[in-house]
Amino acid sequence: MxxxxxxxxxxxxxxxxxxxxxxxxxxxxxxxxxxxxxxxxxxxxxxxxAVSFATGDLVQVYRNDLDYTFHTEHKLLPKWSPPRRIAGR
Missing domain, CATH: 1.20.5 (Single alpha-helices involved in coiled-coils or other helix-helix interfaces)
Known part of the structure; x- marks a missing residue:
């Protein structure tokens, strides 16, 4: 009981x-x-x-949000962007 x-x-x-x-x-x-x-x-x-970029420099953006994803469709996405040129500050 x-x-x-x-x-x-x-x-x-x-x-x-x-x-x-x-x-x-x-x-x-x-x-x-x-x-x-x-x-x-x-x-x-x-x-x-500090890293500073000048106008005209080529840069790439890294997507670190994709490092720890569990979605299959996100794992196939590129982590680096295409090259981009700095246009101004």
Whole structure:
């Protein structure tokens, strides 16, 4: 036979479950902040600097949104655009 659960026990359990959800969200935010700090350090330490293009330069655009797609029709699309010429800033 299953014992009936009282209303206070239900409230305690719901509060516990909500606290676990909040702890998980806080852990995700903390991890994201750590990863961003590591990324920022690498960017600041790199020697590449800012990339600027002059009028008339040829460039290609890379579609990185296709890197992690699961749609079959997207996997066949080209990731690089045709060459484009910079017209102005």
């Amino acid at each position: 299953v014992d009936a659960i009282s209303a206070p026990e239900v409230r305690v359990h719901l509060a516990y479950a909500e606290q676990q959800r909040l702890d998980g969200s806080a852990a995700v935010a903390t991890q994201a902040a750590k990863r961003k700090a590591v990324f920022d350090r690498r960017v600041h330490a790199s020697q590449a600097g």
